[in-house]
Amino acid sequence: MSFERIREKLSILADAAKYDVSCASSGGKRNNPKKGLGNNTGMGICHSYTEDGRCVSLLKILLTNHCIYDCAYCITRKSNDIQRAAFKIQEVVDLTINFYRRNYIEGLFLSSGIFKNADFTMERLVEVAKKLRLEENFNGYIHLKSIPGASDELMREAGLYADRLSVNIEIPTKSGLKLLAPDKKHEDFIKPMQKVKEEIIQHRAEQKIIKSTPRYAPAGQSTQMIIGATGESDRDIMYSATFYYKKFNMRRVYYSGYIPVLEDSRLPAIDTEVPILRENRLYQTDWLLRFYGFSVEEILNDSHTHLDLDIDPKLSWALRNLHFFPIDINRADKRMLARVPGIGMQSVYKILEARKFRKLNWTHLKAIGIANNRAHYFITCDSKDFYSQELAPDEIKARILKNSNSKYKKYFNHQLRLF
């Protein structure tokens, strides 16, 4: 192969793929029974880190950045005047194998612009995965993008070779999608998700009966939404996310702060800052929904459509619901313990364990590792030093903010100045 040409393509097609935040290479254990190449321990390894501190785990590239569509938020869109390139199938296979053998990567994350049509594109993505698995005996991680509108048959095949499949929903609202990606249909996104979900369920069921059933997308499916491109509210975003989690058994939803790459009257101005703090608050909310037993309506609703930027969503919820507090650490159930600001899930389990032996006081709680400077406004324990009683929400908030040194403070100050 001509290295010079490959290098040129790689720089174009890696650059075009980098805005996809998902780097997860975890999940989907695969071992290496036939002494082929690679294994996947299910843990995911970051082999390097970019200067923005993101994990580099996979070779994340587009097969091509030629595209027949013109989605406003996308750097690859048809009307954008950029260099175009396309990898041959074998070139992607060779790159993946050679990077993998040198311990640069955990595997491949392959996406693509849409050339000709959805099926024509999807077919080629599947072909890459198939070659890697069957010809190269490769057991590393493979994440394929499902091309919106691809046929059920191709989606079925894709899952036989890939560990994870994802369709990026990109725009959280239907109206936003209509505005920014006029030639894409909402149904086209839904269809492959639906198919993948059905296949996963069917394969799991069959596996229970027939051991030799091939595995299908063992690391499940995920999707990504762009944040801050269409003026959508945090409520819109999280309600959509909840919909995808529930409806399609998504493993993960990723939130990606919009990075202005194009001048377009429908989009935020080119010098708009990347909403990193907002992105972080959305991930925290996502976390609360998945692991802390919150429902989305509790955190975001008609009277509360945006997440607070200055405090995290759990604290914000607690301040709006002070009537539930204080709770008694030695008696409260798991559900309520998990709702106390400053107490993480790890600490919840430790508290439940430890209080079987003795009544817990402040010293115990500190040893367990709760963030007492937040938690003590909301709890009582086995101690005469009662919690700081009867403060108004604003006052608690002010005190906590004064004592906390958020790593995002600098963003926050910065963003405040914009208002």
Place this chain on the structure above:
Amino acid sequence: MHSQTIILYDGSFDGFLCAVFLIYEQKVTHPIINKKNKSTPTQLFATTEEIHTEKQKAKRVWDGFKLKTTKTQQRMFFKAFLSEIKGVENTLFNYLRIVFMKEKTDTSIDYSNKDILKISQVAKMVQREKHRIEAFVRFRLTTDNIYTSIIEPDFNVLPLITSHFKDRYADQKWMIYDLKRSYGIYYDLKKIEIITIEGTVKSNIDIKSLSSNEKEFEALWRTYFSNVNIISRKNNKLHLRHLPKRYWKYLIEKN
């Protein structure tokens, strides 16, 4: 003043266990276990005893330890040993003593004991280094078709990373060489061997011994790395926390 006995062993894990064996066998009262090296000064008020490593004796000690510990505790113990931190042998010995005093089959563990706590902390550090080395090893293909990597880990992690690389790279020959400790592991498509290289080993493999396309693949990797960076999200502090500078030397993408 108590008279102390300094017990010198060869630096191997088996050797260390043999030192323990001797302490129990001869009821040594104030032992200090030290690694033997060329210039151990003679101590005025201590007797020095040098032991020979015997697999059988080591096994007896380890079997006894295994009876009263869980797998996790055993691994933790071994990892702490691999830290090679000065004096760790004596903390490990204290730990052993606590274990041997327990009832049979009692595998509970008291984290409020300072030696046990110390061992678990050190084991954690070693574990982290293991993960990092698994991630940061960079193989370079040489003319004799061996994927070769040189490392200089803070702790002696080669014994811990062997199985990971053996599982993963089962169909290629590879070698990982620890320059600091002057030994390596080599996989010849069938089995793992421990190797040493005569003469001085340089941290940089001679270009002449690299396979013809190696430089090209490295250039491709650098191209990839520089193109996935998003400048508007630059965060150097985070970058350095994940990728401390001391690892850069062997990272192709950082050179």
